[in-house]
Amino acid sequence: MYKVYEIKQRVFADNDREADRVREELKTGGTFLLNLMSSPGAGKTTMLTRTIEMLKDEMRIGVMEADIDSAVDADAISRTGVKVIQLHTGGMCHLDADMTHQGLEQLGTGGIDLAVLENVGNLVCPAEFDTGAVKNAMILSVPEGDDKPLKYPLMFQVCQCLLINKIDVLPYFDFDLEACRSRALKLNPDMKIIPISARTGEGIDEWVSWLREQVREWKEK
Numbered sequence: 001m002y003k004v005y006e007i008k009q010r011v012f013a014d015n016d017r018e019a020d021r022v023r024e025e026l027k028t029g030g031t032f033l034l035n036l037m038s039s040p041g042a043g044k045t046t047m048l049t050r051t052i053e054m055l056k057d058e059m060r061i062g063v064m065e066a067d068i069d070s071a072v073d074a075d076a077i078s079r080t081g082v083k084v085i086q087l088h089t090g091g092m093c094h095l096d097a098d099m100t101h102q103g104l105e106q107l108g109t110g111g112i113d114l115a116v117l118e119n120v121g122n123l124v125c126p127a128e129f130d131t132g133a134v135k136n137a138m139i140l141s142v143p144e145g146d147d148k149p150l151k152y153p154l155m156f157q158v159c160q161c162l163l164i165n166k167i168d169v170l171p172y173f174d175f176d177l178e179a180c181r182s183r184a185l186k187l188n189p190d191m192k193i194i195p196i197s198a199r200t201g202e203g204i205d206e207w208v209s210w211l212r213e214q215v216r217e218w219k220e221k
Ligand SMILES: Nc1nc2c(ncn2[C@@H]2O[C@H](COP(=O)(O)OP(=O)(O)OP(=O)(O)O)[C@@H](O)[C@H]2O)c(=O)[nH]1
Pocket: 038, 039, 040, 041, 042, 043, 044, 045, 046, 047, 073, 120, 121, 165, 166, 167, 168, 169, 196, 197, 198, 199, 200
């Protein structure tokens, strides 16, 4: 079961300050927030479903699915049995810190170790707004092309982890994994880059280890 909430963008003078406030509240409550971003259809929900299956017995997970419309993704996540809500952004192509705050209030973070925000599918707008998440991760999928770091540099700069998804279809595309990796690292030398297939499960172990470590570090900080 899940509920659908309409969240509204209010004009906040300083999104960065609001984002810091969100992080402080998360810290106090012992909740790690991951902001997951990508273009539409890169595989966020599919990857998240696998991630939840691997982690749900060791930590309490809550998910916020943000979309302009529909409850398709909340529906998919609710089948894993974790707490999930659907947020409607009223046409906005991203969430800012205040909207994320509204979402977290509706989700209820009490007792949640790992909260995930699946942001609206878009490589442009979500990169411009700090949501208050502890870490940002992005997915780039093989069919989108290896030139995306060149075209959407900010997204690659604000994320600590890049998942290159759909590697099961690499043989059918001219996607150059090494070229993509070096373009991303040029923008963000500290970025963790993990090729995965959310379909076959390849690479998911490495991603889950990375995420588990981030949650642990945040709780111990
Ligand atoms: N071949 C292949 N298909 C995948 C993989 N991951 C996801 N897909 C497919 O890609 C499509 C989109 O996946 P979603 O998980 O819905 O993508 P999303 O990023 O959540 O999409 P939005 O929420 O609409 O932005 C679905 O048909 C998935 O089955 C993968 O690793 N390999």
